[in-house]
Amino acid sequence: MITLDLIEKNQLGKIVAIDTDLLPLKLIEMGCLPGNEVYLEQLAPLxxxxxxxxxxxxxxxxxEIAKNIKIELI
Amino acid sequence: MEIVQILLVAASGIFSIRFLYKKFLAPKKDKDCGTDCGCH
Amino acid sequence: MSKTINVALIGNPNTGKTSVFNALTGLNQKVGNYPGITVEKKQGSCRLNQTTKAHIIDLPGTYSLNASSMDESVVIELLLNRNDKDYPDVAVVISDIENLKRNLLLFTQIKDLKIPTLLVINMSDRMVDKGISLNVNKLEQKLKTKIALTSTRENKGIEFLKTCLLDFRSLSKVGCLDITKIDEAYFGNLQKVFPDQSLYKLWLVISQDVNFAKIERKKVQDATEYKTQPISHLKRLQQKETIKRYQYINQSLKETYSVDQSKATDYRSKLDRILIHRLWGYIIFFLILLTIFQVIFGWSSIPMDFIDERFTKLSEYTKINLPPGLFTNLLAEGIISGLGGIVIFIPQIAFLFLFIAVLEETGYMSRVVFLMDRGLRKYGLSGKSVIPLISGTACAIPAVMATRNIENWKERLITILVTPFTTCSARLPVYLILISLVIPEGKFLGMGYQGLTLMGLYLLGFAMALLSAGILNKMLKIQSKTYFVIEMPNYKLPLLKNILITVFEKTKSFVVEAGRIILAISILLWLMASFGPGKEFNQAEEIIMSRSKVKSFTAEQLENEIASHKLEHSFIGILGKTIEPAIAPLGFDWKIGIALISSFAAREVFVGTLATIYSVGNDQEETIKNRMKAERKSDGSLLFDLPTGISLMLFYAFALQCMSTLAIVKKETNGWKWPMIQLLSMTLIAYLSALIVYQILV
Structure with missing residues (x-):
């Protein structure tokens, strides 16, 4: 299990846990919920x-927001 | 004719002042600001 | 008897909500007062049949009813206030076929407010490309609503949507989610305290930190047992609510919506690989900006000269054909010259709006946000500050309002404070006329000097915005959480109709807004320039005639001498002369001083003011540009030479000469503190930089 900021390009993961207190509700409403799949499309410089x-x-x-999301790579 | 012209000029002057006053100086009712404006 | 029903369009951003609005209303729209992107609600009307009209309100795009930014709270404020005159009889939730699942979250929330709700699934033309199949009838049953499948691109489904609107009374008002299921103890208790209230509405009032419905909120807070609930607990409940809603949505979509990935084509990833590439992305963005400025300048001169000439002719015609008198003079010298000063800039302003509209419509703007976020953070800004900074090139007022979707207060405040440095369209007339007067024609690497200067001025505006943001970032001690989430929407070919309507509406409102101010100021200026106190003004003829040097003058020279003596001693002349000592070190004479004073309210009146001043008492009909070109200093050299021109452009680049901006900043920051700081510091920067540059160049 890693935090989401460590995911690499073109890797697929599954959200395991989120820290509700530190995540904006908007992100949760956009589907950032445990059980959903996450994929890194691209990184900006740095x-x-x-x-x-x-x-x-x-x-x-x-x-810094991604650090509050735990994922499992698949 | 002369007098009509003078009246027209005076009227446009008054209208201009009234318009600019309303546009910029007259107090306007402000809506409340939202949540994150740091004023609460 | 014709009756009117209120229809509210609600939806996530990027679902084509505005296209649906345009398709329904056409040009029957009332957009806000300011050009640029619309953050407040837009209104329009649409005839549904012989007897029924729909009053349509286009609300700002929002992802949910839980407002995380100010523009979203506009939506909730309306939907919770039954007494609002715009309170909808029917809510139309616009979704797009590709993001149906996420769009439905908002739908379930609206439906729980027990407002008759209709679902529009837009962009149905993409179903084949994306391999999507949808069972509309079944989904209607599951969601207990009526669905209109539309494609604004192919103009399909709009008539059907209208018939659905007519039939709004038959829409089910049953909600989607039994809210007590989230936390039975909590909500059971709540219902006991307020037995006659809708539970979901109560919950929205409690869980939002928004200023809507103050009284209602107070009532809830007075029931002490709820005050004690910590925010983190409320947030956990909100999360639980979201999970429940998604369960409901997934259940509804399971048998009705499917995507065959093998048939889907994905050009978003391909385009993203280039457009937000860490090198190419920036190069492309810069090239786009370069093209915009070159076009605005390069394509502008022909219509500009044409309009300038027309207005000169019109003024001449008025003088000849109307009965002579005071009002005819006002018309010819004050009003027509003043209005000419704004009308000649319609082509450029329309081009500018066109480019901004295209950048927004295509989805490219979000990519710029992505590209710029890291770099801008160093200056205390957010990637989302890009949208205000870019739309600030149209007008600072909507740009300041567009900061509302920046979630972090410190980043938002800094963005508001520095946005007026970006070159707004009202500065464009000033720059264009000054550039054409003082910058030589000629080319450098295929780009005209004049176009390059204009681009330089835009870049200077951005640079100054960044610099002052950096300073503010160091100075302001505000703790604020960072909440940066931005959707990367699919790329879209802009709809010609949308673009044209946007450009037309915004140009119109700019011209009407600015035109009215300019008209009023021109009239006042003319009056102040045509009358004066004392005998210097009223006996100008005798005074000039008594001077010995006039003996050798021709009749025409004599007339000019008298006219300029009169102007100098008119009310406006006295005003200009009073401030001349303060602005002389900047290379400005008292006539420019008058323009500075009059453009304090709105800088676009600069050209109109000069046009009016130069034409008072002047019988030679000339274009504005030629009149400015002919102005001389007391030593006989050109008034608008390079040092004065550059100094004047710098002054206009940095000074905050716009009352409306001050008013909106006051509104958005809730007090006079920030707008006053902004006004003083920007004026100081403008004065000092114009002073330094003029003293070096001269």
């Missing part, structure tokens, strides 16, 4: 922000 596909939803978040 690896920040991250362009992810979470449960079919294309979005970008900053690395």
């Amino acid at each position: 690896k920040d922000p991250m362009y992810l596909v979470i449960d079919g939803c294309h979005l970008a978040i900053r690395t």
